[in-house]
Amino acid sequence: MNWFLKGIRMGVRTEKDYHHETKWPSRLKRAQEGEVKCPTDAIGEEWRPERCIFCRACEPLFSPTGETLTPKVERSDRTFRRSFYLYPLDAGSCGACNLELRLISSPQYDMTRFGIFFTNTPKHADALVIMGNLGKRMEEVIRRAYDVMPSPKLVILLGTCAISGGVTGIPPDIRGDVIIPGCPPTPASILDALIRAKGGEIP
Amino acid sequence: MRIIGDLGPYCLTSEGLREGPCAREVEEHRDLGYGSFNFLYGPSAGGLLESVGFEIATYGESIERIGHVPYKGRQIKITQLPVEEALIRVERINGAFAASHSISFLQAVEKAFEAEVPYEVTVSRMAQLELERIRNNLFVIQRVLESASFLVPSYLLLQQVEEVNRTIARSCGHRYFFGANYPGRVECEHEVPSLKIGDVEKILENRIFIDRLQGNGVIKEDNSIGPAARASGFRYDARLDSDLFVYRDFDLKVPTQDHGDAFSRILVRLEEIKESLRILQELRVKPHTFPMRVRDGEGIGRVESPSGDLAYLVRIRNGRIERAFLLAPSSVNMRLFLRSMPGNIFTDFPFNWESFGIWISELEVDLK
Ligand code: SF4
Ligand code: SF4
Numbered sequence: 001m002n003w004f005l006k007g008i009r010m011g012v013r014t015e016k017d018y019h020h021e022t023k024w025p026s027r028l029k030r031a032q033e034g035e036v037k038c039p040t041d042a043i044g045e046e047w048r049p050e051r052c053i054f055c056r057a058c059e060p061l062f063s064p065t066g067e068t069l070t071p072k073v074e075r076s077d078r079t080f081r082r083s084f085y086l087y088p089l090d091a092g093s094c095g096a097c098n099l100e101l102r103l104i105s106s107p108q109y110d111m112t113r114f115g116i117f118f119t120n121t122p123k124h125a126d127a128l129v130i131m132g133n134l135g136k137r138m139e140e141v142i143r144r145a146y147d148v149m150p151s152p153k154l155v156i157l158l159g160t161c162a163i164s165g166g167v168t169g170i171p172p173d174i175r176g177d178v179i180i181p182g183c184p185p186t187p188a189s190i191l192d193a194l195i196r197a198k199g200g201e202i203p
Numbered sequence: 204m205r206i207i208g209d210l211g212p213y214c215l216t217s218e219g220l221r222e223g224p225c226a227r228e229v230e231e232h233r234d235l236g237y238g239s240f241n242f243l244y245g246p247s248a249g250g251l252l253e254s255v256g257f258e259i260a261t262y263g264e265s266i267e268r269i270g271h272v273p274y275k276g277r278q279i280k281i282t283q284l285p286v287e288e289a290l291i292r293v294e295r296i297n298g299a300f301a302a303s304h305s306i307s308f309l310q311a312v313e314k315a316f317e318a319e320v321p322y323e324v325t326v327s328r329m330a331q332l333e334l335e336r337i338r339n340n341l342f343v344i345q346r347v348l349e350s351a352s353f354l355v356p357s358y359l360l361l362q363q364v365e366e367v368n369r370t371i372a373r374s375c376g377h378r379y380f381f382g383a384n385y386p387g388r389v390e391c392e393h394e395v396p397s398l399k400i401g402d403v404e405k406i407l408e409n410r411i412f413i414d415r416l417q418g419n420g421v422i423k424e425d426n427s428i429g430p431a432a433r434a435s436g437f438r439y440d441a442r443l444d445s446d447l448f449v450y451r452d453f454d455l456k457v458p459t460q461d462h463g464d465a466f467s468r469i470l471v472r473l474e475e476i477k478e479s480l481r482i483l484q485e486l487r488v489k490p491h492t493f494p495m496r497v498r499d500g501e502g503i504g505r506v507e508s509p510s511g512d513l514a515y516l517v518r519i520r521n522g523r524i525e526r527a528f529l530l531a532p533s534s535v536n537m538r539l540f541l542r543s544m545p546g547n548i549f550t551d552f553p554f555n556w557e558s559f560g561i562w563i564s565e566l567e568v569d570l571k
Contacts, residue, residue, distance in 0.1 A: 013362055020369065024377040039291060055291045056382040064376075089247055090254040092275040095564040096298025096379045098252050099342070103368070106361035120250060135275035135567075138254065141247050168295050169277045183381065184298065187365070 013107040017203060018188050021066040025054040025182040031063040039167055040160070049181040050163045068186065071193035075177035077152050078199035080126050084116045086156075086194070087125035089145055091172045092135025096184040097159040101129065103187045104194075116194050122146070127154040127197065130176075133161045133169030142172055154197055159184050205439055206426045207512045208535045210503075211528030215514055217444045220503070227426060227538075238262050246274035250350065250553060253563040261549070269544045271537055276567035282524050286312055286386050289524050293515075294381045296529070297565035299339060302331040302380040303508035304515075304565070308527075309384055310447050311517035314502020316495055318387075322449070323491040327389045329448055330488045331380055332506060333479035337396065338367040339509035340430075340472035340479075343560045344403065347469060350553035351415050356406040363398050370396035374488070387495040393488040400477055407473060416466035420555030422543035423463040428535050429511020430471045431559060435463030441507035448506075453482050465558035472560075497522045508532050510560040531565040 028047050036043050036058040042051035043058065049069055090098055104111045105118070119125050122145040130142065146155070157176035160166040160183045180193045192202050206225050207215045214225035245256035256272030279296060281289035293308045294301045306328045313320055345360035368378040374394035375383035383390045406412070423435035432439040440457045442450045458474035460467035501518040511532040518525045536559045547555060 022372050022378065024382055039288060053291065053295075054377070054381065056376075057287075057291075090252075090275060092277045093253070093564060094295045094298040094301075095253060095562050096301070099299060100378075102252070103361065103365050105358070106365040107358055108362060108365050120248070132275065133277050135254065135277055137246075137274045137276075141254065141274065145247060166295070167292050168279050183295075184379065186378070 014110040014113065015108050018109050018191060019068050020186075020188060022186050023064040023066055024056065025052070025069055025186065026064045027067045027069055028052070028058070028062045029065055030061065032061045034061045036061050040164070050179055051160065052181065053160050053166045053183040068188045068192065069181050071181065071185075071189055071196070072179040073177075073193060073196045074179070075154065076197045076199045077154060079152055080198040081200065082115050084194065084198040085119040085124055085126045086116065086129050087119055087122045087127070087145065087149070088129045088131070089142060091130055091132045091138045091142060091162065092169060093132025093159070093161060094168070097131035097161070100184045100187055101131065101158060101190060104191050106187070109187050109191055111191060111194070114191070114195050114200065115198070122149045125149050125153070127156050129156045129158050130162050130172055130174065131158045133165060134172045138172070142174060146174070154178060156180065156193065156197065158190065207428060207514070208530045210514055210516050210530040213516070215503075215505075215530055220516075225426065235260055235262070235267055239267065243272065244552075245272070252346070255563045259549075265546060265548050266544050266552070269541055271541060273567045275563060276569060278569040278571060280571040281527055282571055284524055285522055286519070286524070289527070290385070296568050296570070297531070297533075297562045298379045298381075299342075299562055300335065300508045300510075300513065300565065302335040302383070303506050303513045305380065305384045306332065307504040307506045307513050308515045308517065309386060310504025310506070311502045311515040312386060312504075312519065313495070314504065315500035315517055315519045316498055317500065318495045319493075320447075321491060321493050323489065324389050324493060325447070325449055326486050327391050327488045327491065328384070329450070330393070330483055330486045331375065331383065331391060333483045334367065334371055334374070334396070335380070336479045336509045337398070337476050337483075338364055338371070339560060340476050341367065341403070343472055343557060344407075344469055346557035347416070347465070347554050348406065348412070350557055351412060353406070353409070353412060359402060359406070363403070366398065367396045370394045388492045390490050391488055392490065393486070395480070395483050398476075398480065400480070403473060403476075407469065413466060416469060416554055416558070417462070417464060419465040419551045420540070420543040420547060420558065421462065421464045422539050424539065424542070427539055429507070429509075429532055430468050430475070431536055431539050432511065433457065433459045434467035434471045436461045439511075441505050441512045445505055445507075447504065453485055455482065465555050468558040510536055510562075527570060529565075529568070529570050531568070533561045533563070533566040536561045537566055
């Protein structure tokens with residue numbers, strides 16, 4: 001049978017509300033008093049998701065709520081309301097951030113319904129999505145990708161390695177307009193962040 | 204005995220370590236001369252999932268010579284750390300193979316501690332490894348379909364990858380098994396993904412797809428591992444020769460093919476998905492703890508990751524890692540990929556590359 005007909009027969013697989021309960025990573029809340037030895041110094045006065053690698057070492061003093069982590073959107077741009085092209089750039093990741101980013105194009109999440117697409121060249125990109133630590137020879141690659149992007153443009157830091165370094169290295173030296181915590185961030189948090197970055201509303 | 208690959212200063216074989224690196228053929232570097240040129244593909248080129256560079260020498264269409272140029276390499280230090288702290292770094296060497304890395308690392312630690320691992324823990328680990336294999340093999344097939352521009356089937360595969368990730372999250376609390384395994388403890392519950400393998404099989408019957416992959420990237424080498432070995436008729440699989448698992452109790456079938464091309468690698472991976480699902484259904488998994496006494500010692504752990512043998516050699520002194528070496532399957536597969544490429548044309552590059560299931564993260568890591 002041809003693929004078009006088969007596709008129609010399969011029906012809609014896309015989920016209206018794509019948020020799912022996942023324990024790790026999710027928002028953590030304090031469950032008991034006590035001193036925590038956190039490997040990334042994510043617990044100070046309060047819990048800082050952008051430093052957390054969700055390693056569970058603070059259990060049971062902290063416990064996962066299962067709620068999707070909220071990304072920090074410091075700058076959004078309504079110019080990208082209808083079409084928002086992303087250029088993913090792996091600075092030195094473990095690969096899981098790359099995979100989760102790919103999965104927002106799976107039928108369950110279907111990023112294209114929100115006008116979000118991937119592009120193969122930074123010249124056509126509205127946002128640079130950086131993941132991972134700063135790899136040995138990546139500094140120049142990041143700078144060149146950023147420089148050739150047309151304005152207006154956004155920088156999105158995906159995952160703890162890119163935001164604060166985590167336990168495997170240092171973060172790339174670039175300021176993020178949008179910060180998506182998680183190790184790796186779930187497709188639901190990634191999609192939430194992207195929709196807000198383009199000036200939209202989360203369903 | 205089979206040669207598996209270099210593990211630090213040693214050569215790991217199916218019968219243990221040998222001093223010195225594994226012997227292998229010296230690559231001959233023929234000068235290409237007039238009319239040839241070199242170019243760099245990557246490091247951040249559209250279509251590649253991770254950053255990686257290739258230096259390619261060509262006269263125009265067919266690839267004459269190809270070399271790997273590292274870019275994204277990280278240095279990850281685990282020596283001098285206690286086992287738990289080393290483990291959270293080991294999990295993050297290659298997120299897609301995190302179960303394989305952490306289980307193999309823990310097996311090495313357990314050998315060093317001379318610990319007895321209960322049957323329940325072994326079974327839980329097998330379930331994780333099979334789930335990881337299913338996810339990865341689906342993803343490899345998806346990547347090949349995407350690079351061949353078969354978009355509808357490619358999305359269908361992505362849907363199944365997502366289904367497996369959700370299953371892993373329900374089972375172990377995290378979509379990539381981070382935090383599922385500890386020294387003396389395993390966290391996962393019994394979960395089996397509901398997949399539509401029949402749909403995947405139908406896709407792979409498509410004539411145009413087959414034509415693109417058949418005869419592409421042929422490699423038949425004795426010194427190979429994983430699906431690349433099995434696609435060229437070598438029945439190599441760590442699950443057959445490791446005494447750290449109980450696959451024999453489950454009558455494991457290891458599929459092989461003969462042609463050693465990209466298509467054979469895909470067929471092997473598809474058959475493996477079915478076999479892994481069957482085993483998964485028979486395993487009974489629940490969280491379990493067991494006592495472990497810390498002592499000085501050294502051990503090797505080895506698992507069959509989705510792309511072949513993955514091993515750690517770990518030495519522990521005073522409860523801390525004194526030295527650790529990793530044999531990443533992607534390093535063996537990269538050598539095979541580079542050797543399979545000359546003589547193929549540039550448009551064959553993406554399918555052939557994806558068919559090996561190589562992860563640059565673990566290949567370029569400098570583990571200290
Ligand atoms: S999960 Fe790990 S990294 Fe996050 S706050 Fe707890 S101890 Fe720190
Ligand atoms: S943030 Fe976590 S998942 Fe992402 S690259 Fe770093 S270690 Fe991997």
